[in-house]
Amino acid sequence: MDRTAPPSSPPAAWADEALAANGAAVRARISAAADRAGRAVDDLLLVAVTKTVPAERLVAAAALGLTTFGENRVQEARDKRERLAELAASDTEAARLVDTMRWELIGHLQTNKVARAFDLFERFQSVDTLHLAEALSARAVALGRTAPILLEVNVGGEASKSGFPPDETLVNAARAIAALPGLRPEGLMTVAPPVDNPEQARPFFQRMRILREALVAAVPLGANGGWHELSMGMTDDFEVAIEEGATILRVGRGLFGARPVNRSPM
Numbered sequence: 001m002d003r004t005a006p007p008s009s010p011p012a013a014w015a016d017e018a019l020a021a022n023g024a025a026v027r028a029r030i031s032a033a034a035d036r037a038g039r040a041v042d043d044l045l046l047v048a049v050t051k052t053v054p055a056e057r058l059v060a061a062a063a064l065g066l067t068t069f070g071e072n073r074v075q076e077a078r079d080k081r082e083r084l085a086e087l088a089a090s091d092t093e094a095a096r097l098v099d100t101m102r103w104e105l106i107g108h109l110q111t112n113k114v115a116r117a118f119d120l121f122e123r124f125q126s127v128d129t130l131h132l133a134e135a136l137s138a139r140a141v142a143l144g145r146t147a148p149i150l151l152e153v154n155v156g157g158e159a160s161k162s163g164f165p166p167d168e169t170l171v172n173a174a175r176a177i178a179a180l181p182g183l184r185p186e187g188l189m190t191v192a193p194p195v196d197n198p199e200q201a202r203p204f205f206q207r208m209r210i211l212r213e214a215l216v217a218a219v220p221l222g223a224n225g226g227w228h229e230l231s232m233g234m235t236d237d238f239e240v241a242i243e244e245g246a247t248i249l250r251v252g253r254g255l256f257g258a259r260p261v262n263r264s265p266m
């Protein structure tokens with residue numbers, strides 16, 4: 001390398017080369033899968049999943065054009081938002097980038113944390129009980145807001161996971177939730193069971209699409225929402241999810257690398 005040559009461009013304050021390379025690779029995988037499925041990339045929302053990822057790297061992700069961030073836990077999201085506010089206060093570029101960020105909750109929410117969650121998240125993807133939906137509804141009404149929500153489905157029927165069972169229980173819950181004020185149901189979300197090969201996740205994603213169609217037929221929402229969104233597909237299986245109709249992809253490791261191992265699930 002010629003060390004005497006001036007850099008071609010000044011180093012950008014929030015550049016993160018590993019993240020940029022990962023982001024390009026994820027985007028290439030998304031567009032290849034969309035092409036195969038005859039779908040438009042513009043119809044897919046990429047949510048950057050940032051559990052365990054420090055605030056500084058979120059700013060770097062925003063610098064790459066990522067706008068939607070998914071967090072699993074209220075406390076972690078709150079700590080990170082405080083740190084982002086500090087970064088924004090001392091750096092105008094960070095302030096501009098932090099301003100572009102939108103936040104979605106993708107992890108289990110206890111009803112006693114609903115009020116705090118409303119301060120942090122614009123959409124709640126992980127509504128997994130009627131009880132939680134009622135608590136969100138009450139808070140939304142108190143704030144004069146309408147909260148976009150997705151219903152989480154435990155599509156693999158796993159004992160370790162929350163979510164509505166993938167059957168008539170979901171349809172009945174959706175009907176009750178659709179009648180609550182202050183909520184705008186927008187679709188379904190799932191975490192497919194762990195599999196060795198992404199192809200093995202395909203039947204679960206197909207099941208999700210069928211469930212969505214069942215809701216469209218059985219639970220009309222009129223102007224207040226729709227069941228359009230299917231949030232499914234993570235780092236290892238999002239191509240298959242795209243082929244089966246996902247509209248929202250939630251990608252963590254594919255963007256930020258492996259997470260620390262010593263962590264309880266979600």
Ligand SMILES: *Cc1c(COP(=O)(O)O)cnc(C)c1O
Pocket residue numbers: 049051072106107191234235236250251252253254266
């Ligand atoms: C961690 C997590 C993801 C992202 O998983 P990766 O395998 O890192 O892409 C997506 N959705 C939920 C609910 C998660 O907890």
